[in-house]
Amino acid sequence: MLSEKIIEEDKQGQAIVTLNKEGNTKKLFIESYGCQMNMSDSEIVASILSEEGFDTTPNLEDADLVLVNTCSIREKAEQTIRKRLQKYNRVKRINPAMKIGVLGCMAERLKTKFLEEEKAVDLVVGPDAYRDLPNLVREVEAGKDAINVILSKEETYGDVTPVRLNTNGVSAFISITRGCDNMCTFCVVPFTRGRERSRDPKSIVEEAQDLWNKGYKEITLLGQNVDSYLWYGGGLKKDFDKASDIAKATAVDFAKLMEMVALAVPKIRIRFATSNPQDMSLDVLHTMAKYDNICKYIHLPVQSGSTRILEKMNRQHTREEYMELIDNVKKIIPNCAISQDMIVGFCGETEEDHQDTLSLMEYVKYDFGFMFAYSERPGTLAAKKLEDDVPMEVKKRRLSEIINLQQKHSLYHMEKMVGKTVEVLIEGNSKKSDTHWMGRTTQNAVVVFPKGEEKIGDMVMVKVEDCTSATLLGTKI
Ligand code: SAH
Numbered sequence: 001m002l003s004e005k006i007i008e009e010d011k012q013g014q015a016i017v018t019l020n021k022e023g024n025t026k027k028l029f030i031e032s033y034g035c036q037m038n039m040s041d042s043e044i045v046a047s048i049l050s051e052e053g054f055d056t057t058p059n060l061e062d063a064d065l066v067l068v069n070t071c072s073i074r075e076k077a078e079q080t081i082r083k084r085l086q087k088y089n090r091v092k093r094i095n096p097a098m099k100i101g102v103l104g105c106m107a108e109r110l111k112t113k114f115l116e117e118e119k120a121v122d123l124v125v126g127p128d129a130y131r132d133l134p135n136l137v138r139e140v141e142a143g144k145d146a147i148n149v150i151l152s153k154e155e156t157y158g159d160v161t162p163v164r165l166n167t168n169g170v171s172a173f174i175s176i177t178r179g180c181d182n183m184c185t186f187c188v189v190p191f192t193r194g195r196e197r198s199r200d201p202k203s204i205v206e207e208a209q210d211l212w213n214k215g216y217k218e219i220t221l222l223g224q225n226v227d228s229y230l231w232y233g234g235g236l237k238k239d240f241d242k243a244s245d246i247a248k249a250t251a252v253d254f255a256k257l258m259e260m261v262a263l264a265v266p267k268i269r270i271r272f273a274t275s276n277p278q279d280m281s282l283d284v285l286h287t288m289a290k291y292d293n294i295c296k297y298i299h300l301p302v303q304s305g306s307t308r309i310l311e312k313m314n315r316q317h318t319r320e321e322y323m324e325l326i327d328n329v330k331k332i333i334p335n336c337a338i339s340q341d342m343i344v345g346f347c348g349e350t351e352e353d354h355q356d357t358l359s360l361m362e363y364v365k366y367d368f369g370f371m372f373a374y375s376e377r378p379g380t381l382a383a384k385k386l387e388d389d390v391p392m393e394v395k396k397r398r399l400s401e402i403i404n405l406q407q408k409h410s411l412y413h414m415e416k417m418v419g420k421t422v423e424v425l426i427e428g429n430s431k432k433s434d435t436h437w438m439g440r441t442t443q444n445a446v447v448v449f450p451k452g453e454e455k456i457g458d459m460v461m462v463k464v465e466d467c468t469s470a471t472l473l474g475t476k477i
């Protein structure tokens, strides 16, 4: 039997949850870097290892096994992990019995190189091989190095009940697809996470119901490309054409999946990430509009406002097609917030292309944004075929221009909310003050307000009185 024990509450009200299973004697310290998918995968890993005698610990120094779930998306992400490994190394010098494992995208990208380059690393496991962890850990405990970086056609971990780590007890992730078939030329993900496959909708709905029964109030359906979700009995998305007529006729797409979840847990808030413009169907938008419990927020990365650059990136749409999608979002879900991911300084990006990005941002007026300077990733098509020719100073200048514009737009949206009353799900303490709550609106805007009798997980109405570009400030009514 599993029991989750809350051992510490930090300033944000984020309870750090450790797993304690009867009979478990070994200690696992697990950390995640990068995307939400990695956070979710670490919860699957903790669950698999709990069957192998491991409880989790928040203290590195206490660990028998240290696992770091890694990110390869930009060079800087990999540098951060390398630094973290140095820290583990220092602890290992004091406790030589401690074993160190690398999981996730860097494990998949670097494979055996990790064991050669980082002497302290004992274990290397790619994103599709976590089920093999019990065997691999046994090998490591016997004094050998162990590695499994095989990518799978079927693995979705659909039957693994994740152990919720670092949870506030209010929001949880549910992974619905794995891998990505899009092959954007700048992106390392298709190489590190393999081909796209979807998880059985039944297991997704059951996980959502289970979370609701445990008191969770919000779920985020996760995938690299959720709109591409397609269940036809299992297997790779690219093999759908080969499926039987019955499998095709009864297939479940993302709009249908969301509807199933929305109906099965009618009071839970549903979010999803990430959407890809070319795969987002109007059905998805209509489903969002139809169900109150689906949050009115879409993270819709575009990467560039220039059709010429979009083509070089192998994004499957033009600037105009993206604008049309945005028009549809605004028409079908008038109160929907939209956010972007943007890359500046991609190969061959001219000043004119950059101006196209700025003008697209003006057109959409995104509520939020995540903006990056292009970082060449080994093995990608861009690294092989295109020249990383925009100088770093130019990348930095363009990046600060789009960040400034985004801030202006974020402020514009926040200011529009002042004077209005919004529904807020309380997630925990405000970062700055124990006497204030922090929560979010359906549009994902952060709201901070003075505490009263309410508690974490409550849905409350807040009158917005003031704002910054990132936060709404108000009073509960
Ligand atoms: N579909 C994925 C995208 C993962 S990568 C998802 O679930 O979010 C997240 C963002 O990182 C991308 O949208 C892109 O804006 C950025 N990114 C990816 N590769 C990059 C690179 N080589 N250099 C800079 N930014 C990159």
Ligand code: F3S
Pocket (backbone or CB within 6 Å): 180, 181, 182, 183, 184, 187, 188, 189, 190, 224, 225, 276
């Ligand atoms: Fe990467 Fe493009 Fe897929 S950004 S994760 S290849 S949609």
